[in-house]
Amino acid sequence: IEQLRATEIICNIPIVALTASTVRGSVERIKNRCDGYLMKPVSKYELFEELAKFLPHQRQVTEIEAVQEETIVLDEPLKAQLRALFLIKYLQIKEFMINSEIEDFSVALRKFAEKNDIVDLVNYANELSHYVNTFKIDKMSSKFLAFERFICKT
Incomplete structure (x- = not known):
């Protein structure tokens, strides 16, 4: 060394x-x-997490692709709750796209969705978690970026 x-x-x-x-x-x-x-x-996940600390990386999925992929319909009060609880954290995570942070985000989102009985959002959180844990970075990025669109869409 x-x-x-x-x-x-x-x-x-x-x-x-x-x-x-x-x-x-x-x-x-x-x-x-x-x-x-x-x-x-x-694991691949641990290796990626460690290397991501040192390697410059960018999201390869455009926000347009994320919009096309995800369509979750929420009423305005639920959108407001999601924005209040998750938008700041989402924007922080979006900057560096660290897997462990996205996984934590998906767990918190799933708990919220289960508590509020939002089946589509539970499915979204489960898929996001699956992509993180199976090291499917492109799909994880696309799925994660869709969050902003369906909570901000009017």
């Missing part, structure tokens, strides 16, 4: 350690010397 850090041409490239070591001192030493750390076995 020190050799990599000392090599000028690559010294700014983040180092993510992948190890099977569980020895406490060894793990701490690795964490302190590297930019990221993963312990085997690693």
Whole structure:
């Protein structure tokens, strides 16, 4: 690691350690010397989450595509509730599209939908969660971006 850090041409490239070591001192030493750390076995989800911290990424789905995909009809009082409870968090998540944040969002949204008996919204939240957990990034992005459209549409 020190050799990599000392090599000028690559010294700014983040180092993510992948190890099977569980020895406490060894793990701490690795964490302190590297930019990221993963312990085997690693799921695709964990790998993506760790690499996303260091790699620039953009959404590949346009908002027009998201509108075409999702049509959930909500009455205005429910839209107002959703905006009050979820819009700020949605906009924060939308900026970086971190999987774990989208998963947390889908769980909270599903709870809201179940409490208010909104079947289409429960299905939406379940699909969003499924795409996060199965690493289907394009579908996850498209599904997530649709949220803004169906709560803001009049």
